[in-house]
Amino acid sequence: MPRPIFEPDHDALRESFGRFLDAEIVPNYDEWERDGHVPREVLKRVGELGFYGMAVPEEYGGAGTEDFLFNSVLNEEACRRGLAAFSLCFTMQNDVALPYFVELGTEEQRERWLPGIVSGDLLLGIAMTEPQTGSDLAAITTSAKRDGEHFIVNGSKTFITNGVNADLIITAVRTGTTGTYADISLLAVENDTPGFTRGRNLEKLGQHAQDTAELFFTDARVPVANLLGGEGEGFKLMGRNLAQERMSIAVGAIASARGALERTVEYTLDRKAFGRPVGTFQNSRFVLAGCRTEVEVAQAFVDRCLLALNAGTLTPDEAAMAKYWCSEALGRVVDSCLQLHGGYGYMTEYPIARDYADARILRIYGGTTEIMKEIIGRAMGLGDVKR
Ligand SMILES: Cc1cc2nc3c(=O)[nH]c(=O)nc-3n(C[C@H](O)[C@H](O)[C@H](O)COP(=O)(O)OP(=O)(O)OC[C@H]3O[C@@H](n4cnc5c(N)ncnc54)[C@H](O)[C@@H]3O)c2cc1C
Incomplete structure (x- = not known):
């Protein structure tokens, strides 16, 4: 479905970041997965290209925009390509840690740290x-x-x-x-x-x-x-920023699910059994239709939450709903998609195997699904306090 939340500037960023991913990240990714980390110089390059610290005010070298859609575009492009681990490197920088420095930093702290955060000399x-x-x-x-x-x-x-x-x-x-x-x-x-x-x-x-x-x-x-x-004040401040962290996870989850689904449609149209593409069996069609519906319905809620986050009206329980729902939906989608790959889905050389393994942690970090439900339930007046 078209997503009217984006403007031409978001599309331009999406395109340029996508080009960078295809040229410099995708070709080397298997090696970094084996090494257990993305090389430092690559993370620095993200900064050189201007993809860190868009929320940093211009006087410290940033783009001076508070529009979280720019951050989300980068996250979506990386996750859709199955680069969830790389995405986490820069979403930790941009989406999760940066607000603490921009919003809480004293003038001295901002001068000391923000330029390095934007350039990639300081990773967070x-x-x-x-x-x-x-x-x-x-x-x-x-x-x-x-x-x-x-x-x-x-x-x-x-x-x-x-x-x-x-x-x-x-x-x-x-x-x-x-x-x-x-x-x-x-x-x-x-x-x-x-x-x-x-x-x-x-x-x-x-x-x-x-x-x-x-x-x-x-x-x-x-x-x-x-x-x-x-x-x-730490506990209160963490609570305030966790809503944006949870939206970052939700955005990545849906983009990862979308990417896994696209790759699976392609695979199942190519792979044959009983003389026909496995994607054309009614069961495959139903499963993939279900996955597509999961993605589109969740996307609509996420987009609404993103606009609320930008407007400063997103509540912690709404962010918790987005994180809970999208991370669980991703789990369902990658499991279904792996099944449609048959035995090849279990081979680590097939992207769906990585999608499946990468997805599992989203239901745990940033607060588990159970804790998200606690937050949502308490916002409904269902806390422990005796009445
Ligand atoms: C790959 C990875 C990256 C991470 N990155 C970071 C990071 O950068 N910074 C950071 O600080 N942390 C990070 N974490 C930690 C992550 O946020 C925690 O693992 C997560 O919040 C759960 O905490 P725990 O592991 O201690 O589980 P526990 O709190 O021990 O929970 C165990 C189980 O009990 C359940 N549970 C706990 N309390 C309740 C309750 N009240 N009601 C119902 N069920 C409950 C949980 O849902 C879970 O199922 C990361 C974790 C991983 C695995």
Whole structure:
């Protein structure tokens, strides 16, 4: 269906980013999937071409646009081509981490970091999850104790996207002692911070070209000047930005589903059984019609949410619905599409096998489906509080 939310400028960006993907990413992607990361110089090239930090004000080198549709266009083009792990590298930069620097940064912080974020010299990550807690963010234990002009940080984080490549990582820490969410603050941790080390690049079921790592803090000295937002405001600030992160996941999910579907239609029209293309069996037609309907219906909701996000009216529960529905829909679509590939669908050299493996994490990161349902249900007045 036509998507009237886009203007000619979005289409032009889509086309130029698509050209870049076809020329410089697609031909090398298998190698990066084997290596477990996208090379640093490639991620820098994304910045050189102007695809980072479109939301950064012009005086710091960005495009100065708050229109999230530009971000979404890049995400869609990469995911539709089956490059979900690469997409996560730059959506972490543009969609997830950047708003913390643009919206919360002091003038000094903005001058220090924003130009490097736009150029790709500074790659970003965000570290909330710890080995003992993910869904229950208020229970994090990584501590940050004030010592003059520094915080002394102790603890560890895990599953951190861009964890190997990132130069600047927003880290959720506990600066107070009440044991509640009101203790949580956000520190921007730089690469060369004494006492900060990284663990191995974690081996995953899918999204192999994405570097995902553990982070360790042992008496790490982080300047107070690296505090993002106010002390004790971290939980609230993460909550505010998670809606955009969830829309980013929803956008990528539907684009990935669309790409998998397109590839499967092509495959099933080519592959023959019983003297005819397998795509022409009534069952295949019904399955693929179902997948197409999943994609188009979800897309309509996502597009509406994107307009609301741009207008500043998207609620956390609406973003949760988009994330929940689209990530689950992607799971259904890639499973059906793999089945229509028969045994070849299980071979990693076939793109659908990668689509299938890459898709699984979308129902978990950025908040699990169960947590999305919690958010939606609570917004309906169905919380735990006794009446
Ligand atoms: C590849 C990858 C990349 C990631 N990237 C990042 C990143 O960049 N930064 C970051 O901070 N984190 C990241 N994460 C972490 C991710 O966000 C968490 O894994 C996720 O939020 C779930 O937390 P958990 O793993 O601790 O699961 P748990 O919280 O232990 O949950 C286990 C199960 O219990 C369920 N559950 C938990 N609480 C409830 C409840 N109240 N009601 C019903 N069910 C519940 C969950 O839905 C889940 O099914 C990443 C994870 C992966 C695997």
